[in-house]
Amino acid sequence: MKKHSMWIILGAILLIEIIVYFVVVSPQGSVIDEKTEKLELTLKRLGKYVRMSNKIPHMDAVRQLKENRKTLADEHKKCLDFYNGLDKQFIKKWFPELGVTDWKMQPTPAQFQSLYRDKFRGLRERCKEKNILINQKDVLKLSSDENMIVTDYRRRAAPPQPADVQPEDLMGGGFWETNQLNAQNLRTAQMQYWIQEAFVDALIYAEGKQLVYVSFFKDANPPALPEGAVTEYFDHIPVIVLARMPYGSIARMLQALANSRINMDFRGVKVIKPVLQKVATNPHADIKQGIEYAQQEINGVFPRVMDKNSGVDFGQQPNAKRNTLPGQDELISEPPVLVEFSYYVMSVKPEK
Numbered sequence: 446m447k448k449h450s451m452w453i454i455l456g457a458i459l460l461i462e463i464i465v466y467f468v469v470v471s472p473q474g475s476v477i478d479e480k481t482e483k484l485e486l487t488l489k490r491l492g493k494y495v496r497m498s499n500k501i502p503h504m505d506a507v508r509q510l511k512e513n514r515k516t517l518a519d520e521h522k523k524c525l526d527f528y529n530g531l532d533k534q535f536i537k538k539w540f541p542e543l544g545v546t547d548w549k550m551q552p553t554p555a556q557f558q559s560l561y562r563d564k565f566r567g568l569r570e571r572c573k574e575k576n577i578l579i580n581q582k583d584v585l586k587l588s589s590d591e592n593m594i595v596t597d598y599r600r601r602a603a604p605p606q607p608a609d610v611q612p613e614d615l616m617g618g619g620f621w622e623t624n625q626l627n628a629q630n631l632r633t634a635q636m637q638y639w640i641q642e643a644f645v646d647a648l649i650y651a652e653g654k655q656l657v658y659v660s661f662f663k664d665a666n667p668p669a670l671p672e673g674a675v676t677e678y679f680d681h682i683p684v685i686v687l688a689r690m691p692y693g694s695i696a697r698m699l700q701a702l703a704n705s706r707i708n709m710d711f712r713g714v715k716v717i718k719p720v721l722q723k724v725a726t727n728p729h730a731d732i733k734q735g736i737e738y739a740q741q742e743i744n745g746v747f748p749r750v751m752d753k754n755s756g757v758d759f760g761q762q763p764n765a766k767r768n769t770l771p772g773q774d775e776l777i778s779e780p781p782v783l784v785e786f787s788y789y790v791m792s793v794k795p796e797k
Contacts, residue, residue: 498537525678528708528793535706536639537632540564554626557634564638565622568645577648578655578689580618587618590717590783591657594687602662610634610661615785621659635680637661640707640790647701651694654781657687668756675791681710682790692716698786712787721782 500787501702539545542562543552551557572579580587587595605611607629612621620641626634641659649655661684670676690698702709 452473454737473479525793528791531706531708532793536636536790538639548632551628551631554628554631557631558624558626561622561626561634561638562624564621568620568642571645571649572656575649575652575772577653580622580655580657582614582617585618587616587657591618591687594617595658595660598660598662598685601664601666602689603665608633609663610637618658619656621661636790636792637684639685640682643705644684644702644706644786647698647705648688648690650701651690651698653688653694653698655689655692657689657783658685659687660685678794679791680794682792684788684790686786688784688786690784692718692779692782695784698784702786702788708791710789710791712789713785714787715785717783717785719782 512614533548537548539552542560543556545552577583599615610623610630610633612623621637663683
């Protein structure tokens with residue numbers, strides 16, 4: 446009986462331990478595991494700071510960081526203020542004659558229309574004084590090559606928006622202007638005038654020969670711009686100008702536009718040369734006998750004007766005019782090339 450009593454006591458003790466485990470210890474197991482994981486994570490983080498040693502930021506470093514951030518914020522504001530100042534001075538301003546000095550205000554379309562037309566007439570007069578031709582409807586029409594280029598601009602263009610300016614004759618050439626002004630597109634028309642005036646100044650400086658076409662078409666699928674402060678804070682106004690000028694004047698045109706009072710980002714330049722044909726007379730009888738009328742063989746210094754086999758070399762001219770021979774003793778200079786100048790005008794976005 447005593448032996449059985451011992452086993453009964455041992456069984457009772459085991460049963461009590463099992464009950465205590467399931468009632469008291471087991472429910473706390475998950476809590477213990479969770480706290481253990483947190484403790485291990487904390488130890489790892491503390492170990493990181495131990496390894497950093499004296500590299501741990503202190504209050505002086507924190508104060509310096511705050512000062513640096515403030516300096517950057519101040520400089521950022523100064524940059525935006527600088528470009529805002531350029532905008533207000535050169536592109537976001539009304540014609541002085543209108544008497545409206547605040548860009549946020551605007552004149553009536555009727556007030557603006559009359560002066561707008563007068564200003565474009567003035568630009569045409571300036572070009573005429575400098576012997577720069579202007580393509581105009583029923584006066585100087587686009588050539589077939591020019592028509593193809595302009596048609597491509599239109600094909601790639603996005604549908605116009607209410608604030609856009611659409612010229613009355615999209616294929617007429619010359620300046621981008623309209624008689625369809627309203628309260629929504631006055632600011633666009635004003636900025637586009639200042640941009641075109643800047644291109645006229647550059648064309649005069651470069652001694653250009655002809656203003657063929659100005660385009661403010663917006664591409665339906667514009668190229669992706671790099672992300673950053675430039676795209677965040679600036680509007681990109683696309684402008685393309687077709688002009689004719691001597692090949693040697695292209696660098697002067699680019700220089701003038703780079704120094705323009707308007708902030709412009711260069712996109713590209715394309716040069717289209719006309720197909721040329723050499724124009725010359727038949728050889729003179731004396732030349733066939735070996736008599737030379739020009740010292741073209743001396744160290745290459747003198748131009749080759751007369752040739753034993755080709756007669757008088759008058760230079761080159763476009764195929765379309767190859768039947769028009771020059772007058773006596775007149776040499777033909779190389780004709781101007783057609784150049785496409787492509788830019789983004791950078792304008793600070795309005796504050797939200």
